[in-house]
Amino acid sequence: MRKTLAILIGKTLLFLGKKIDRGSSFPGKIILKICPNILEYIKMPNLTIAVTSSCGKTSTVAAIAHVLKENGYSVGHNALGSNLMFGIVTLLVDNCNITGTITCDAIVMEVDERYTKKIFTTIKPNYLVINNITRDQPPRHGHYQVVWNDIRKSFDDTVHLILNIDDPNVHKFSLEHKGKVTYFGLGKNDLSYTKQISDNLDIIYCPKCNKKLKFAYFQYGNIGHYECLKCDFKRFKPDFEVTKVNFKKLNFIINEKYKINMQNDVVYYIYNILAAFSLGFILEFDPNKLSNSLNDLTLKYKRFDKLKFNRRECILLSSKNENATSYNQSMLYINRQRERKTLLFGFYQISYRYNHKDLSWLWDIDFELLKDNNIDKVVCVGDFAYDIANRLSYCGFSDKDIIISKNMEEALLKIESKTKGIVYAVLNSDTEKELKKLVSKVII
Secondary structure, three states: HHHHHHHHHHHHHHHHHHHOOOOOOOOHHHHHHHHHHHHHHHOOOOOOEEEEEEOOHHHHHHHHHHHHHHHHOOOOEEEOOOOHHHHHHHHHHHHOOOOOOOOOOEEEOOOOOOOOOHHHOOOOEEEEEEOOOOOOOOOHOOOOOHHHHHHHHHOOOEEEEEEEEHHHHHHHHHOOOOOOOEEEEEEEEOEEEOOOOOOOOOOEEEEOOEEOOOOEEEOOOEEEEEEEOOOOOEEEOOOOOEEEEEEOOOHHHHHHHEEEEEOOOOHHHHHHHHHHHHHHHOOOOOOHHHHHHHOOOOOOOOEEEEEEEEOOEEEEEOOOOHHHHHHHHHHHHHHOOOOOOOEEEEEOOOOOOOOOOOHHHHHOOOHHOOOOOOEEEEEEEOOHHHHHHHHHHHOOOOOHHHEEOOOOHHHHHHHHHHHOOEEEEEEHHHHHHHHOOOOOOOOO
């Protein structure tokens, strides 16, 4: 009785929420109050896929859901990225009937790293995709090894792991796993670099023998080609590998055969798409149709976008607060652009989940990559503008190089009147939304 009531009320809240474009997690909160063990009553479909990573989960889930739909599956997935317990419950109730039976062919779940241990106790995925594990949200997660341990405890040998071989932390999941494992990775390309440029790598010692790993090249952070010279732990050729990338023509080739067009010339996009391709291949989808469907993919949530305001070009690089690996990908991208530029940094909230004012993660970001990079001005916006400016001062930026703004509207006015070059906006979700809202009024 309680289960039925919870599902009915949940579906009513979902219906009302969709009318006002809300309700990605709130229905789940109410459902759990009515029936705390609701997940025990949900009958899952034959195909359940989970994705967890420190960053890139939302885009990867969207790509996987797209591939499944293109191959005739009806799919339920948390498209808005609500990946905690409330969001997962909302997703499942939205896709089940009154008896708790999932009515679509497949469920694709984006699951927060720390919630895998809570959700997988009752909801067992057939496939678990893991792209990267890195330092993220220090007040909530603590050390990344704590996160790794939580994920490892959450799955058993019945789960088919799909792992990014380029991340040593992710590769570690396979060491004691006796179930199926499929690996994907990105080969050396024009944007790979052989010299370590960051002092903040998450893993530098072999997890098997504790000797220092040797890196032949890096894609970003500690993701790349690594090898332990004492034991057999190393990055080997994966099942699915991007063997060639053409960043000018925006395409890449998987296993020297399957060509996929890219939305942009950023490395992390390749990994997300490659994960979706790997899963589709495992499910025995026609590989040519699979690559064609990914060619047509336009992700709703993009970490890279191009805007224009008052004839000024603006490159938006959405970067996750409290995650240096995410931020540093933006630093690497800006570092490669040699033309005159203006930079825009800012956020109003460090996190929407808690009220801690921890800014230690700013010191893990390699802002030093921006030094002497033909930068006209750096504009810092939001409640923590002076904190960002202080961090930049340690990289050689002087007071005359930095402009402080209270809000985005003021920042755009100062950019227009006091700066030159293409604008590179490295923003968190709150300032990103504000920028898009303001720019949409004057976009050309």
